[in-house]
Amino acid sequence: MKTRKKSPRPSKTSRAPAKPKRGQPTEATSTEKRGITPAYAAQSPKTPLAPFNIQRRDVRPNDVQLEILYCGVCHSDVHMARNEWGQTIYPVVPGHEIVGRVTAVGNKVTRFRNGDLAGVGVMVDSCRECANCRKGLEQYCTVGMVLTYSARDKRTGEITQGGYSKRIVTHEDFVFRLSDALPLAGVAPLLCAGITTYSPLRHWKVGKGTKLGVVGLGGLGHMAVKFGASFGAEVTMLSHSPDKEKDARRLGAHKFALTSDPAQLESLAGYFDFILDTVSAKHDYDKYLNLLGLDRTMVCVGIPPAPMEVQVFALMGGRRRLSSSGIGGVPETQEMLDYCAEHNIASDIELIDIADINDAYARMLKSDVRYRFVIDMASLS
Numbered sequence: 001m002k003t004r005k006k007s008p009r010p011s012k013t014s015r016a017p018a019k020p021k022r023g024q025p026t027e028a029t030s031t032e033k034r035g036i037t038p039a040y041a042a043q044s045p046k047t048p049l050a051p052f053n054i055q056r057r058d059v060r061p062n063d064v065q066l067e068i069l070y071c072g073v074c075h076s077d078v079h080m081a082r083n084e085w086g087q088t089i090y091p092v093v094p095g096h097e098i099v100g101r102v103t104a105v106g107n108k109v110t111r112f113r114n115g116d117l118a119g120v121g122v123m124v125d126s127c128r129e130c131a132n133c134r135k136g137l138e139q140y141c142t143v144g145m146v147l148t149y150s151a152r153d154k155r156t157g158e159i160t161q162g163g164y165s166k167r168i169v170t171h172e173d174f175v176f177r178l179s180d181a182l183p184l185a186g187v188a189p190l191l192c193a194g195i196t197t198y199s200p201l202r203h204w205k206v207g208k209g210t211k212l213g214v215v216g217l218g219g220l221g222h223m224a225v226k227f228g229a230s231f232g233a234e235v236t237m238l239s240h241s242p243d244k245e246k247d248a249r250r251l252g253a254h255k256f257a258l259t260s261d262p263a264q265l266e267s268l269a270g271y272f273d274f275i276l277d278t279v280s281a282k283h284d285y286d287k288y289l290n291l292l293g294l295d296r297t298m299v300c301v302g303i304p305p306a307p308m309e310v311q312v313f314a315l316m317g318g319r320r321r322l323s324s325s326g327i328g329g330v331p332e333t334q335e336m337l338d339y340c341a342e343h344n345i346a347s348d349i350e351l352i353d354i355a356d357i358n359d360a361y362a363r364m365l366k367s368d369v370r371y372r373f374v375i376d377m378a379s380l381s
């Protein structure tokens with residue numbers, strides 16, 4: 001696989017291209033006008049992603065159209081492209097870490113204008129009326145949020161398609177404002193990896209005085225390390241990859257433990273106040289539960305395809321709690337993006353061409369990601 005750029009912080013060239021004059025619509029080509037949009041899709045669980053045209057809807061009064069500049073590659077994209085959770089609707093265009101430039105807005109849109117930078121994350125709609133939606137927790141909508149891809153649009157019944165594409169049209173309530181203070185390609189992963197780790201760390205009040213353990217140093221894990229350190233926690237990286245220790249410390253971890261070494265884990269028995277498990281594959285949860293202190297909590301955000309197995313003794317011996325957390329609501333996602341802009345936090349990325357997406361998936365499956373692949377959408381014609 002040919003990785004075009006590999007840098008802990010994206011270089012200047014990954015900043016957003018020149019901006020059209022604010023408020024001025026850009027000239028749409030005849031193809032764009034018909035909504036036909038180049039993309040990459042999987043046609044079945046076994047077929048690799050390949051070029052595919054999708055039809056984007058016309059801009060409705062509350063819609064924002066983005067020209068996608070960068071899209072992060074989440075392990076959920078791999079699970080979904082291969083139907084590992086049994087819910088994929090084919091053909092599927094994955095991608096829910098989307099950043100770009102606004103190229104059209106509906107006549108009722110108030111928060112965005114042409115030329116603005118904006119982002120779209122994991123969901124594009126919800127009922128907006130249930131108790132959870134009213135609290136700004138749209139991800140827990142009791143009617144069901146609408147995922148950015150492989151879900152049914154509530155109004156038209158069309159199947160949503162994600163960010164491995166040139167353009168997306170989304171209701172403005174699910175579009176986020178982005179600062180231009182950070183390298184844009186490194187901002188894309190904040191829309192999923194960022195919020196999925198920020199939200200539980202905030203909810204469980206991880207900060208000064210918390211001994212935080214993060215399991216798995218991938219896209220989510222490296223953001224959890226950054227946020228944990230930024231919030232003032234003592235961060236320990238729990239990884240099964242010995243060669244990631246140096247990076248873990250550079251990202252902000254104070255300690256590193258190799259999870260394949262029983263002696264290292266034994267020395268941490270009962271040590272942690274909070275553990276965030278980001279592992280994408282089948283693994284032993286009891287091993288990490290035993291590292292929690294009395295009444296402490298482990299939150300699993302990683303979603304391996306198979307159901308988890310937990311021995312009750314691992315919970316009972318310390319009245320421990322086991323929980324999970326899904327992305328974050330709209331207000332908290334904007335809060336997280338603003339926090340990142342203020343504290344200079346972005347994802348460490350490898351920028352790739354879209355033609356290399358299948359190789360990127362293969363590398364993620366080998367835990368060989370440093371620490372998020374981001375597609376440069378200029379490579380999709």
Ligand code: NAP
Pocket residue numbers: 073074075076077079192193196215216217218219220221238239240241244278279280281282283300301302303304325326327364365367368369371
């Ligand atoms: P990723 O970048 O591929 O990272 C996963 C990491 O898990 C790997 O880098 C590796 O870290 C560790 N790992 C992988 N296989 C392992 C194994 N067999 N045993 C032990 N450790 C292993 O994935 P990601 O994008 O961060 O996503 C992680 C998981 O979170 C996925 O299941 C994804 O679907 C899920 N997710 C959930 C939400 C949510 O809302 N809850 C949102 C987004 C993603 P080390 O090499 O350091 O061990």
Ligand code: ZN
Pocket residue numbers: 074075076077096122192193
């Ligand atoms: Zn994701």
Ligand code: ZN
Pocket residue numbers: 126127128129130131132133138140141142143144
């Ligand atoms: Zn709702």
